[in-house]
Amino acid sequence: MSQGLPGDTPLVHDLIGIGFGPSNVAMAIALSEHNSKVGRQDSVTAHFFEQQSSFGWHRGMLIDDATMQVSFLKDLVTLRNPASEFSFLCYLQSQGRLIDFINHKNLFPLRVEFHDYFEWAAAKVDDLVSYGHEVVAVTPYLHDGTVEYLDVTVRSAEGLSVHRARNLVIGTGLRPLMPEGVERGDRVWHNSDLLRKVEGLEGEAPSRFVVVGAGQSAAENVAYLHRRFPDAEVCAVFSRYGYSPADDSSFANRIFDPGAVDDFFAAPEEVKDRLMAYHGNTNYSVVDIDLIDDLYRQMYREKVLGTERLRFLNVSRVTGVVEKPESVRATVRSLVTDEELELDADVVVFATGYSPANPLGLLGEVGEHCLRDDAGRVRVRRDYRISTGPALRCGIYLQGGTEHTHGITTSLLSNTAIRVGEILDSLLARRGGAACDESRPTAEAAEGARSQAAPSNL
Numbered sequence: 001m002s003q004g005l006p007g008d009t010p011l012v013h014d015l016i017g018i019g020f021g022p023s024n025v026a027m028a029i030a031l032s033e034h035n036s037k038v039g040r041q042d043s044v045t046a047h048f049f050e051q052q053s054s055f056g057w058h059r060g061m062l063i064d065d066a067t068m069q070v071s072f073l074k075d076l077v078t079l080r081n082p083a084s085e086f087s088f089l090c091y092l093q094s095q096g097r098l099i100d101f102i103n104h105k106n107l108f109p110l111r112v113e114f115h116d117y118f119e120w121a122a123a124k125v126d127d128l129v130s131y132g133h134e135v136v137a138v139t140p141y142l143h144d145g146t147v148e149y150l151d152v153t154v155r156s157a158e159g160l161s162v163h164r165a166r167n168l169v170i171g172t173g174l175r176p177l178m179p180e181g182v183e184r185g186d187r188v189w190h191n192s193d194l195l196r197k198v199e200g201l202e203g204e205a206p207s208r209f210v211v212v213g214a215g216q217s218a219a220e221n222v223a224y225l226h227r228r229f230p231d232a233e234v235c236a237v238f239s240r241y242g243y244s245p246a247d248d249s250s251f252a253n254r255i256f257d258p259g260a261v262d263d264f265f266a267a268p269e270e271v272k273d274r275l276m277a278y279h280g281n282t283n284y285s286v287v288d289i290d291l292i293d294d295l296y297r298q299m300y301r302e303k304v305l306g307t308e309r310l311r312f313l314n315v316s317r318v319t320g321v322v323e324k325p326e327s328v329r330a331t332v333r334s335l336v337t338d339e340e341l342e343l344d345a346d347v348v349v350f351a352t353g354y355s356p357a358n359p360l361g362l363l364g365e366v367g368e369h370c371l372r373d374d375a376g377r378v379r380v381r382r383d384y385r386i387s388t389g390p391a392l393r394c395g396i397y398l399q400g401g402t403e404h405t406h407g408i409t410t411s412l413l414s415n416t417a418i419r420v421g422e423i424l425d426s427l428l429a430r431r432g433g434a435a436c437d438e439s440r441p442t443a444e445a446a447e448g449a450r451s452q453a454a455p456s457n458l
Contacts, residue, residue, distance in 0.1 A: 016165035018135045020050035023399035024171035026076040027420040028125040029086045051134035055122040060192045062112045071107040080417040091117045147392045171399035174354035187328040191217045191351040206232045206346035213351030214238035219287040235311045246286035255279040256414040264407035356401040380405040383426035
């Protein structure tokens, strides 16, 4: 661990961000807007590190006709600052498409268009980010027995470098989730790689694809592959009887409101569990009803014409995958009869979701100061700051991995603009000395103090 040395006064950032996806782009924008309104003395110094060589957000799923599932008003800034020059509407104006978009009468832009908006916004704050820089370690800097700063070790083409910060904001996103025992390969894909992998099939004439999953991404994959390869059969495998429609009704959508985060955070654990169960159908393993209807119409049309290429193997599960150089064999088992069907395919695509990155994965011994709840999950305060022991004076904020404390919007775009504003407010309050001591006798701190500190490798 780092120790203070006489005369050792390196540059100390108020905030270092790990990752530069949409959440930390929004954080950089909030900081930029704050700094533009205050004097140099009151500005917040920050820098972000992103291991990708440029901005990219789910590039493998930017299917040309796929639309966003959240309103364009839930962009990087509007719910926090409707007058921001970083809004989606300002992006449209800059591209000469504002009137065309208004005439379109649609709240939900194409996903590829929203990605272009993210790139546009990220480019406007690119002075705050270093691309091609991977954070490989975080170590504590001790002064008088307490962790005063955090040293962030970064690897790039130039080698290793160390940067010091008073606070961290971790926005490392989600990790593709594959079924246990299944590894990605040339012919076994996760849907996050779809468009990149499809390019490798140019020159081939695929005869069959198998798509595993019952959610929006799975249905989009089925529709895309069916359209892209007009001579190939596309088999959809899922354990449900059919695709379930997403509940995007007005009342149900209130689960994504900023106020719902307050309600969820304050609720007892049993109520949190109930809320997640009640409203899981707003986001998890559900499909837009328009896409469900389109797939059913296509399936029925093919039955009428005797040209069936869409097959839906429902109430079934893929129990095995064997990849060969030129093909892949999927074993599909019926959950009703237990009968098995062997499907030889060119590709099997697993649209089986994502898991949050371990928020403590990079923290090493710093993680030993982070408190856990009775279920072993990291404790997080309302301002998205990890609860820590009194020896750690720095703030560690999470953009993701807080579903158990803040609810369903943690990994979604819905509250991104509000969340970064709350993190910024917390940073400013702590810098001013307000409520920055974890040892103060709040109810949450008292409860957290009874928990064991987390081992650094969890």
